Amino acid sequence: MIQTVIFDMDGVIVDTEPVHRYAYFHHFNELNVDVTDEMFSTFTGNSTRNVFQKLKAIFNLEHEVEDLIQRKRNIFNDAFDTKADLHLLEGVEDLIKDLHQNGIQLIVASSASKVTIDRVFKRFHLHQYFSDIVSGEDFPKSKPHPAIFEHAVSLSMAPKNQCIVIEDSSNGIEASVAAGIFCIGYNSEHSKLQDLSKANLIINHFNELSAEKVKNLK
Structure with missing residues (x-):
């Protein structure tokens, strides 16, 4: 049983996926990296840290992973708090x-x-x-x-x-x-x-x- x-x-x-997606792609635009929908779908179920570890390697990003995580979370939190239809x-x-x-x-x-x-x-x-x-x-x-x-x-x-x-x-x-x-x-x-x-x-x-x-x- x-x-x-x-x-x-x-x-x-x-x-919360639409909020996460908004935060990620807003951040991707800031970083000037081209993440396709197909690539993004492979990240489903990954932690934010693992996502940025992968992206740092793929796009040779100079930013520290912790800084990338924090920026994405700030965008997410702002969107989460203002999204009334969640x-x-x-x-x-x-x-x-x-x-x-x-x-x-x-x-x-x-x-x-x-x-x-x-x-x-x-x-x-x-x-x-x-x-x-x-x-x-x-x-x-x-x-x-x-x-x-x-x-x-x-x-x-x-x-x-x-x-x-x-x-x-x-x-x-x-x-x-x-x-x-x-x-x-x-x-x-x-x-x-x-x-x-x-x-x-x-x-x-x-x-x-x-x-x-x-x-x-x-």
Whole structure:
């Protein structure tokens, strides 16, 4: 029986991807680097640090990675605070509440920074439902490397075979598979360029899940 659900955040709980995309491309313009949509799609699920490490190598940027990260985060934070139409993804809040009320442990494992996760969780009052928050900034390698999910499982009250991951990106699903955790792929309108085929189960809406269904998965 499933006892722990590990959520990705961006694209699963809240769609901050358009804000991230705005911040990244605003910064790319400042840096005068030409990042294509195809290249950008390969960064989904990567931490900001890993993205800029890759871009620094690709474009031979002279800037320090930490400076690049900070500038992008400043642009993101300004946009986040002024974006009035930022909402939780449809159905996810009901699912989170249902899982929590039925004694299922919830953990978030996101490539986002702790500051960004906290910003989202405070805005939507989510701290009360989640036992642990795991940020990708604490790991040298981003998804598809399994480290973030392996750590999330170590925080679970249940063994790995009683945990599942909900992800919306190719990199996130590969990380879950590499960690040996049952993975639900969320096929949202924002994951069109993502390959969800390696997920154990694919859903198109969160109303396809409930605490009862989740507990009996596998």
